Amino acid sequence: AQMGTNNTITPVVIMTPNPSPxxxxxxxxxxxxxxxIALTQPMSQPVKLMAQVxxxxxxxxxxxxxxxxxxxxxxxxxxxxxADIIPLQAVSFSGGIDQGAQRAGRLPEGNYQICxxxxxxxxxxPLISAPCQPFMIEQINAVTLINPANGVQFTSHPDSASGxxxxxxxxxxxxxxxxxxxxxxxxxxxxxHVVFNWLPPMPMPVGTVxxxxxxxxxLSGQNPTTALNNAMPIIEKNLAVPxxxxxxxxxxxxxxxxxxxxxxxxxxxxxxxxxxxxxNTVGNNNGWSEVRTFTFKTGMSFATPNLLANExxxxxxxxxxxxxxxxxxxxxxxxxxxxxxxxxxYYDSTKKTWVVVAFFDTNESWMTPxxxxxxxxxxxxxxxxxITELFAxxxxxxxxxxxxxxxxxxxxxxxxxxxxxxxxxxxxxxDKETDHGTDADKQKEWNKNIDKEMEKYKExxx
Numbered sequence: 001a002q003m004g005t006n007n008t009i010t011p012v013v014i015m016t017p018n019p020s021p022x023x024x025x026x027x028x029x030x031x032x033x034x035x036x037i038a039l040t041q042p043m044s045q046p047v048k049l050m051a052q053v054x055x056x057x058x059x060x061x062x063x064x065x066x067x068x069x070x071x072x073x074x075x076x077x078x079x080x081x082x083a084d085i086i087p088l089q090a091v092s093f094s095g096g097i098d099q100g101a102q103r104a105g106r107l108p109e110g111n112y113q114i115c116x117x118x119x120x121x122x123x124x125x126p127l128i129s130a131p132c133q134p135f136m137i138e139q140i141n142a143v144t145l146i147n148p149a150n151g152v153q154f155t156s157h158p159d160s161a162s163g164x165x166x167x168x169x170x171x172x173x174x175x176x177x178x179x180x181x182x183x184x185x186x187x188x189x190x191x192x193h194v195v196f197n198w199l200p201p202m203p204m205p206v207g208t209v210x211x212x213x214x215x216x217x218x219l220s221g222q223n224p225t226t227a228l229n230n231a232m233p234i235i236e237k238n239l240a241v242p243x244x245x246x247x248x249x250x251x252x253x254x255x256x257x258x259x260x261x262x263x264x265x266x267x268x269x270x271x272x273x274x275x276x277x278x279x280n281t282v283g284n285n286n287g288w289s290e291v292r293t294f295t296f297k298t299g300m301s302f303a304t305p306n307l308l309a310n311e312x313x314x315x316x317x318x319x320x321x322x323x324x325x326x327x328x329x330x331x332x333x334x335x336x337x338x339x340x341x342x343x344x345x346y347y348d349s350t351k352k353t354w355v356v357v358a359f360f361d362t363n364e365s366w367m368t369p370x371x372x373x374x375x376x377x378x379x380x381x382x383x384x385x386x387i388t389e390l391f392a393x394x395x396x397x398x399x400x401x402x403x404x405x406x407x408x409x410x411x412x413x414x415x416x417x418x419x420x421x422x423x424x425x426x427x428x429x430x431d432k433e434t435d436h437g438t439d440a441d442k443q444k445e446w447n448k449n450i451d452k453e454m455e456k457y458k459e460x461x462x
Contacts, residue, residue: 011130012036013116018203021137022280023061023091023105025207026082035080035116035130043073046121051086054113060095061107063087070121085116106280109139142283143211143242143272144199150292197243201274201283208277211239215256215270224269224291234268242272269293314358314389314462320382322372326362335436336371339381340364341388343395343423345416354399354412357462358389379447380437384427386450391423393457400460 014034019026026032035049048070052062067090088105117129200209216231218224234255237244246252256268271291274282281287312324325337340361348355371377398415399407434442 009128010038011116011128013114013130013133015114015133015135017135018138019135020207020276021107021109021140022276022278023082023086023088023107024278024280025276026086027088028277029207030081033082033085033114033133035085037073037078037080037130039073039075039078042075046070046072047118047127048121049080049085049116050119051114051116053086053107054115055095055108055110058095061086061091061093063090064092065119065124073118086114107137109137111136138203140201140203140283142285142287143201143274143289145270145272145289145292146197146199147195148292148294151294153295194246195243196246196270196272198272198289200242201287208240209282210275210277211242212273212275213237213239213244213270214273215268218267218269218293220267224293227269228271228288228291267293267295310361310363312360312362314360314385314392316461320360320378320385322367322378324360324362325365325367325372325381327364327366329366329368336374337367337377337381338365339384341385341427343388343392343416343420345395345412354396354407356392356396356399358385358392360385360388376440376443377437380434380443383430383443383446383450386454387426387430388423389462390450390453390457391419391426392462393454393460394422395419396460396462397457 016032019032048068052059112135113132115132118127214233215235216227216233218227235252269291272289273287276282343358345356437443
């Protein structure tokens, strides 16, 4: 094209065939669009760049002349990038672009053409134009969820296909009790964590992609998508990578468990939203993936177990008395008394620590009427309780010596059982050597040894 008799203008537009749908991205990606103009001599009048974008022949965006800067073209090569050609603040949308897309500066999917020309900055008269360039905005699919599978059920059975972990209140001692489940946790196959992962938007957009993982409770009869949009999230994380791990005994573990138990909400939905570096959503459905669900099936309590009316925790200031033996003496027994003593192990989700408590069960403990008046017999039974506390302290030390990552239910259960076996052997040895407390000298010897051992482990007192 000629501008005057001695000035040859050669405009060349270089356009990425599949640019980002967001004009804000164009401003940052210099390779998105470039205009080169070679002049054999300087342009005598000031100019402005103008651009318009058409979708299927209909203009959907154009720059406003009054918002475009005044330019001077010099001799030689003049180069302009997207920030010069189509600055977002100067763009006016029209045609078939909805209000939401306009606010985001987003072009919908389709086949486009961009046309660029110069106007006289003073008169607005068109001076020279570059050949229009086609480009296509591809549909970007939202993230694709991988794991966990939709509808997976996490239960309290360690050998289930869903890979869930059972944590028990471990009750060990002279009295046989059925183990009662206290705490249920989600885990994967190695019983240590849950991994949420997904594929990024496709085709992968240029630049940084960030993700928002949202996990919400689903009420009975509620649509998962409705829950995702309206429920208060149990967990919401902003991430730079397409995965998130909920580790064993982490805060997230207990948020899920406590929501499922205290609110009877054991049905959850999860989804992921993708955004770019500017916070624009990436992909259809406003960047959101499908909503998947999972069930946290447990009727267990996450709170510290409530003391039963018949349970007395070991207390150095509270010694046993005859009235604490509320059980009925069995007919034909040769003994004058028997104590129901044991310890419980549970995980305190508030303090994030394992707790061991020694108990005396008043209903499982009995003493003859005469025995309730016998201080020596009551002391003998008190020492059974003290031995229980001693081994509870030993177990607390064993747990404390374990690295936190190794404090799994399986290992704690094993340690508790081993300690209970050791304790029961010690209780039997104590009764045998003291002849159930009737050998006064042996009883004194055991009293002294028990006190000595208790002092040795005082650091681990409850």
